[in-house]
Amino acid sequence: NVIDAGTDPDGRIAYIKIIYEKIPIVIVSIYAPAQLSERCSFFKDIRFYIPSTKWLIVGGDFNCVPDNIKDRLQHGILTDNQSYPLLLQNMINPLLLDEIFRSKHPRKITYSYHNDSRTIHSRIDLFFGSKIIKQNTTEIYYLPVGLSDHDSIVLKLNIPSNNDKEFHRWICNPTMITRNTFMEQFKLIWNVFLKTADFDSTEWWNDFKTSLIFLLQEEERHYNDECRYELRQLQCEYRFRATNPTENDMIQLDIIRKEIYGILEKKISNNVLGQQEQDVTSLSILAKARIAHAKSNKSRIIFLDHPVKGRVDSNIDMIETATNFYEQLYDTKPIDISCWNELFDDIPSLNKIDSDKLECDITLTECNDALKSMAMGRSPGTDGITVEVWKKIFPIIGEYYVRMINTAKLKGHFHEGFLNALLTLLKKDDNNNGSLKNYRPLSLMNIDYKILSKVLSIRLRKVLDQVIHIDQSCGIPGRTIHDNVHIIRSIIEYYSRHRDPIAIIQWDQEKAFDRINHVYLLETLKRLGFGSNYINWIKLLYLNATFKIKINNSITDPISFKSGIRQGCPLSGGLFVLCIEPLLHNIRRNVRIPGVLPPGSQFPSVVRSILNKENVNVNIKLSAYADDVCTIAFNVNDERETQAMFELYNNASGGKTNKDKTIIFWISDWLDPPNFKSKIEREYCHFLGVPIDTKGKIPSIELDKMILNVNQQMGMWSTIKLSLFERATVLKSFILSRLVYCFSLMPLPKKTIENLQKDINKCFWNNKHQSISFYTCVGKKGNGGFALLHLNSMIASYRIKCGLKIFSTTPKIWKFYAYQHVGIQLRTYAPWIWTNLTPHFNDETNFFGDVACRTVHWIKKGGKLSIDDSEPSAYWQLINRCVFRPPICCQRVPHLKNNSAFFEIIHKSKLPTTVTEFWILLANYGVNTRERLGKTMEEKQCLYCNLPETTTHLFIQCCFFQELFTMMLTYIQNASGIIIERKVDEIVYLKTILSIDSTLVQRKTSFIIGNYLHSIWLFRSITIHGGRRHNCNGCKSIFKTKMKYLPYDNG
Structure with missing residues (x-):
């Protein structure tokens, strides 16, 4: 437990105070200035920044040595007789410190610093400890790590222990499946199961997984023993040669350092979660570690708000707080089933053909396809078995897996442990006040569970569009989150331009996924026309399910999962949009909620060209992405009527509307808003992560924040030594991803894009001289480039994708607003757009105007009106046609x-x-x-x-x-x-x-x-x-x- 931390103003002294075995220990890291006068000044005040404690460890690069002759081996020694005496006077003596390594090895000279050219070697790294540290040091020695030109130091302390136990989660090292012995041993184990297991039950599966875990752990032990032996041999040779080394020893030391680095990198890499993800595999271990560290910070909990004790930070109290909170949250929610008839009245349902598709028995082919579609490197469930292992062994055991799940369906339950989950809590934002409401619970499910739920999810996705209205876009093929932002931005821009007052209400449902009553869930499936076979599968996955909550290094007792939809399960998105559809259906059909009529919706030919239907009343009353629901209001009555629909849904399902977080965005520059009950915003609001002001633009204050955040991240990453390829990957996938998402949906000044591209280029070259043309660097690696992000082309590719959707027959409500901005430029290629008799505009500063301009340019350059999956993406086609220049060679x-x-x-x-x-x-x-x-x-x-x-x-x-x-x-x-x-x-x-x-x-x-x-x-x-x-x-x-x-x- 880190209980305190701090630095000096210049960041040269950093300390942490930890509690280990109930003993407070302060660890201080020091990096002294390289320039003599700065170093002397630094040492004069050094002790004021070091906390005093009984157990004190101080170490680092002090850039000075006690003896310039013994402690330095280099050409042209620069003598410094001032620094160390000052250090002795101002830190070592006042704090009663001893130099641990020298006191334990008084006659040994071991250099800890070696410059890159291997010509300078010194002992400028000093390691001090208080008297009790010195007394309890059992071993201390230097080891190379390869990550730095300074060696690491290993200090072994004998600290009194207690009987407190922590939770240590085992996660399989996926590289174990590449060892020859793994498959040999696995086949032997599987042959035993084929002869002895009762495949007409489900209990054999639990025994099989236990055997598989033991095998994986045994392979890891053998692997670690081999690594330790090889590492020990190299370290012994290194330590032997590092004492009074000759010139030949220096060459061999460099070779040994590289070999040690390779072994350590492999060991560390195996412990970095997510290292097999597509964007991460090509990165160095330092970059992987930083990404993993950033992710782990989201689940690190410093303190929680206990309802009685207030702020608590001990693991025991935080476990108690979390257990009480989630037992209540996932307890069965009271519902009023008398509301069901009103809620489900006239709701669309599946036809018999679609319903029958869901009723078929689960096949081995479906399970294979589901497993293949799962991403590598993701966190496994409670059993610790990763998806890589299942992909390796599934061709052998797949047939029996299908038999096992079908047996469970016949018996009405799975074996113990199949439905268990590990719940991790992720911070929703940086403004954490200790309330568990500000954490998003994510269920880590076992892969064998996820195979089944993935099969059911794939089936569900094929029929969702038959019962889910076009204004809900989450988890439905052909619909994206972009559709929601387009429609909200278009409505804001349209009403602002006409100066017609309007309000958009952002409804906040408290723990929307977690409060769904399971009885309501099954009833919704039944009312929507799902067959008994599919409903029984869902019931089977939610019956007797339990979970444990992980809080840092502690874990709760099992908690029953009596309500809610598991976030982290492949089925969660599809099931939730089905559950919330009755609410949205009632809002749409409520005649007292007016909504808005988009331009052109009065013309049958326009409606037909956009929605592929005739005689449709196009009245936009809402836009939804899962539980992010926005509705339209003009006055207090509209708000009241919509609130009544939410109350009906809450009573029927167990949901709860968070009135304090519901926001009304009022768009008008001349009329004050009515006396709404909810909080009112008049400057700008965030819709699905995109800030939008009353003109339909990105507010300048938010744009500046985003760019500042990007520049800060660039600065943080600049401290890690990365290759150009790695830097291009980090920029594109981890620094600029959110910015590109916002930029792809909003109009932007060209100057902003140009300036940001210059910053990207500087970061790519790490402020060094540019050796290769920028127009070459943006190309693909196979063409001689580095795949450096070209921001303007990336934005253009999203604009073109939007333009190509206008040509497609896929229904999109936002096309009503787009037609009047694209008609002038696109009518040559799509004459039906011009049939919209509303005024047409030719304004490139408007989002859709920019879409039209870039789409026309694309077509004139030979671009197709549709892009197949077999072809390069629009981005790479733009790069290759308009930007990329072949390397000079x-x-x-x-x-x-x-x-x-x-x-x-x-x-x-x-x-x-x-x-x-x-x-x-x-x-x-x-x-x-x-x-x-x-x-x-x-x-x-x-x-x-x-x-x-x-x-x-x-x-x-x-x-x-x-x-x-x-x-x-x-x-x-x-x-x-x-x-x-x-x-x-x-x-x-x-x-x-x-x-x-x-x-x-x-x-x-x-x-x-x-x-x-x-x-x-x-x-x-x-x-x-x-x-x-x-x-x-x-x-x-x-x-x-x-x-x-x-x-x-x-x-």
Whole structure:
């Protein structure tokens, strides 16, 4: 438990105070200035920022040493005799600290800092402790981590313990299924079940999962033992060589550091949740860890508001608070079934054909398809078995799984544990006051449960549009959240332009998913025409279901799930929109709620072209996305009538309207709002995450906030060392995703997009010199680009998608508003749009006006009126047609002009990202050699001979690297059996390799060549920083290290 934390004003001193085994311990991290005068000034006040306590640990980079001769090994030592005495006077002596490592190892010299070029080694990392820390230290030693040029330090303390237990959740390491022994052992276990299990019951499934968990845990133990043994061997060798090291030891230490880093990265990566997600797999371990940390922060609970005790922060009290809250929340809600007839009156229902589709028995094919559609890397349920494991073993056990669930249906219940869930609580926003109402409960279900619920969900999605009105868009194929924002923005813009007063009410349903009465749920399914077989499946999944709540490292006792729809279950979205549809149906048919008539709805031809129906009364009364319901009001009576509909629904279902959070957005610049009961907003409101003002635009204050937030995130990510490819992924998927969502739905000033694109480009290059053209960087990786986001093209692609929907026959209510803004420009391609006799506008500042302009441009450039899934997306078509410029090497190197495979081969060669990035920069003349940067002949000269250092000379012609080139040829001949010449076209641009038909040979050879090129560049960097250059042995050692694990050995 972290009970306190803080920093000094400059962020050079950071501390945390923790409680461990009921003992308060303060841990302080220090980073002293590198400049002497700043460092001396820093040390004078250092003790004032360090909390005093009995158990005190202080460590960090102090940039000074007690003995400049013993503690530094470098060329041209800079003596500093002032800093350490000040540190002794102002921190060590006043706080009664001892330097732990030196006191435990007084005769050992172990360097903890090593610069990148391996020429400077020192002991500037100091680790102090109070007297009790020193007494209880059982072991202390340095270890390399590979993540920094400073080694880590391991301190083992003997701290008194107590009997308090914490919840430790086991989650399977999905890489275990790739071990040969896993499938061998699994088949043996499964053969035993085939001979002994009673497949006419469901209990065998529980026994099978227990055996599977034991097997996975056993594989993890073997794997960890192997890793620990290898790591221990490397660490012992490192510690031996790090004591009074020779020059050869320094080379070997670098090799060992890289091997240790590889093992640690693999171990850490296995503990990072979500690492298999599509946008994350290509990132480095540091980037993965930061993303996982950001996600984990959403579920970290610091304190809760207890109804009696007030604010509580101990796990016991928070568990009690959460248990009481969710027992009440998920208890059976009282309902008034006498309201049902009124609520369900005249509600649409499924026809017999659609109902029969849902009644069929569940098949193995459906289960296979459901499992394949599940994303990798997601958190599993209580059993800890991930989706990767199920995908591996399901071809073997799938038939018996289907048999098990059908047996459960016949018996009317599943075996114990199948319906259990782990409830995690996610913060809804940053304004947390400790109330559990501000947390969103997410049920983590076991994958075997999710396979069944996914099958039922897929079936449900196919018929939802038959009973759910067009104004509800959640979870229904062909409808998106964009439709809701389009209609709200259009109504606001239309009434603002005509200066007609109108109000939009945003209704807030308290815990809308969690309060649904299960009896009401089943009755809704019945009234909507669902058959008994499908209803029984739903009943089976909700009968006797339980969950446990996870609060940090503690867990509650099981709680019964007596009401509500589980958020986190694949069925949740579909079931909820069915439950709320009777409410929306009653609002639509209430004649005392007026709604609005969109422009053109008075013309049958326009209605027919948009809705594919005739004689339809188009009256927009609401817009809904799941429980986010917006309705129209002009006066107090409209609000009162709509409130009555919500009360009817609440009485029938167990729901509850949160009147304090219901907001009315009043749109008028000349008339004050009526005396509404709900809170009134007049400047702007957020609709589904998009801020909209009374003109239908993004408010400038909110736009500034979004851009500021993006710039802050860019600044945070700039502190992590990322490759250009990783930086492009982080920008697109994790920094700009919400901004792109808002920008795709709202009109924007062009200047805003241009300025933000400049910021994106600066972040991409991390404020360094741009080596490759921006118009090349935005291209696909296989074409020589980095997939850097081109913001204007991304926005244009969304506008074009919107424009293509106007051409389609899919019903969209917002088309009534779009027609009058797109008719002038699109009538050539869609004459029916012009049949709308309302006034037409040609205003590119309007959203739909911009849609029309960009869509016409798309069509004129050869774009199709529909995009198939087999074709590149609109974004990539725009990039390739209008923005992307081929890399400069494709223009200068003859054999690359008509051959696009060069970059694809590099990317598919399994080279480290840093090597791939370097090779692409080298191929595009983006590497700065001495010949390019030098001003005099001496400055332009190669470091290893008297000739000018050009890229061709350094990597191809320099005689100093002849032995390295011979070594590379040997590797290539052994791996691929081919010979290449020592020419720039052959080595850097793969002329011969591109002509080979074998993909395997291409990738093997490219892997070797890429490491050859990068080894020379690394060795050159070491030389520049003072490394010795009398022979090529150091460079050969680097190359050997890189080639230790050659991929494709098994073909």
